[in-house]
Amino acid sequence: MRKSWWKILGVLLLVYTFIAGLLIEVPRNPQLQETIRNLFFHVCMWFGMMILFIVSFVRAIMYLRTNNHIHDIASRQYAGVGILFGVLGYITGAIWMSYTWIDSNKSVFNSFDTIAREPKLIGAAIALLVYAAYLVLRDSIQDIDKRARIGAVYNIFAFAMLFPSIWIIPRLLDSLHPGGSEGNPALDPGSASANMRLVFYPAIAGWTLIGVWIATLKIRMKILYEQKLSQ
Amino acid sequence: MKKLSFTFYFLLFTLIINAQNVNMADAMKENGKIYVVIAVMLTILAGLVLYLVRLDRKISRLEKNK
Numbered sequence: 652m653r654k655s656w657w658k659i660l661g662v663l664l665l666v667y668t669f670i671a672g673l674l675i676e677v678p679r680n681p682q683l684q685e686t687i688r689n690l691f692f693h694v695c696m697w698f699g700m701m702i703l704f705i706v707s708f709v710r711a712i713m714y715l716r717t718n719n720h721i722h723d724i725a726s727r728q729y730a731g732v733g734i735l736f737g738v739l740g741y742i743t744g745a746i747w748m749s750y751t752w753i754d755s756n757k758s759v760f761n762s763f764d765t766i767a768r769e770p771k772l773i774g775a776a777i778a779l780l781v782y783a784a785y786l787v788l789r790d791s792i793q794d795i796d797k798r799a800r801i802g803a804v805y806n807i808f809a810f811a812m813l814f815p816s817i818w819i820i821p822r823l824l825d826s827l828h829p830g831g832s833e834g835n836p837a838l839d840p841g842s843a844s845a846n847m848r849l850v851f852y853p854a855i856a857g858w859t860l861i862g863v864w865i866a867t868l869k870i871r872m873k874i875l876y877e878q879k880l881s882q
Numbered sequence: 883m884k885k886l887s888f889t890f891y892f893l894l895f896t897l898i899i900n901a902q903n904v905n906m907a908d909a910m911k912e913n914g915k916i917y918v919v920i921a922v923m924l925t926i927l928a929g930l931v932l933y934l935v936r937l938d939r940k941i942s943r944l945e946k947n948k
Contacts, residue, residue: 658938662931669923673916679904864934871941 661860668695668854678844682751689747691850695858696740697775701817702859703733703866704782704810711806714799721874723799726806727789728869730782732862737779744772752827770824774816781812 672691680687707729714722753762766772789802821828910916 658934662927665927666924669927670920673920673923674911679906681904684905685907861934864938868934868937868941871945875941875944 657860658864661857661864664853664857665861668692668850668857671850672854675846675850677847686747686751687847689743690847691854693740693743693747694851695854696736696743698855699859699862700733700736700740701813703729703736703862704813706863706866707733707806708810711803711810714803718799720795720799720877721870723803724873724877725866725870726803727786728866728873730785730806730809731869732866734779734782734786735865736858736862737775737782741775741779748827766827769827771817771821771826771828774821777816778813781809781816785809 668691672688677685677687707726710722710726710729713719714726748766749759752766753759754765785802785805788805789798792798792801907916910919
């Protein structure tokens with residue numbers, strides 16, 4: 652194993668998240684009840700996704716500056732793991748909402764027409780689709796230099812799309828999520844108690860480190876594969 | 883004014899009542915069964931981490947042998 656201290660740190664942070672996340676005192680919110688603990692898992696997926704996309708964006712710029720193909724491979728793999736985290740965030744969100752957001756007078760299916768208007772769902776879907784298009788575009792070009800350059804340029808556009816779709820528009824509109832039109836979702840001190848933030852921030856770091864670990868493994872595998880091809 | 887303060891106290895009262903009646907997993911914590919959930923989650927985490935470690939070792943070996 653290579654340079655393993657941060658991998659151990661990530662695992663330890665996750666062990667702490669799993670234990671403390673289930674045991675600490677949480678606010679007694681009549682709508683959320685114990686599901687408020689999903690903050691340490693569902694929300695962290697989205698934070699991990701954003702951080703991985705930022706790394707992918709930085710590596711895309713580094714490729715355009717240096718023409719070093721390692722940056723292109725890294726950019727692609729970080730985006731891939733970022734999408735994985737986003738999809739996990741979507742799935743966990745779907746489970747969470749079907750217990751907390753549904754209208755108790757209707758069935759889960761019939762409550763969906765109000766939930767589907769949730770701006771954060773639409774914004775996150777747009778962001779994920781834009782990144783999915785990045786994978787399709789980059790991986791469909793055969794020429795290795797063209798693939799890297801077009802991929803890197805598109806990656807920068809995709810990153811620019813994150814600003815309106817997940818950082819600006821959801822903050823302007825009313826939302827079922829906390830911190831809709833009146834503030835910052837998740838990082839707002841009012842929406843999570845001090846106790847919860849004690850677990851929440853380490854949880855973000857832990858999940859992100861695991862994501863980075865997976866991405867580095869995929870990068871190293873891809874580099875080995877390319878070397879094998881060029882031999 | 884009196885009416886307003888009455889409404890306020892009524893709202894406060896219902897809020898307090900609600901806060902006390904929120905169903906949490908108190909029983910699970912009292913009889914200790916929440917630890918079962920933690921054990922299951924930690925086992926899954928351990929399995930996934932073990933998988934990553936083995937993959938990491940394997941890739942390191944391949945990198946050395948090239």
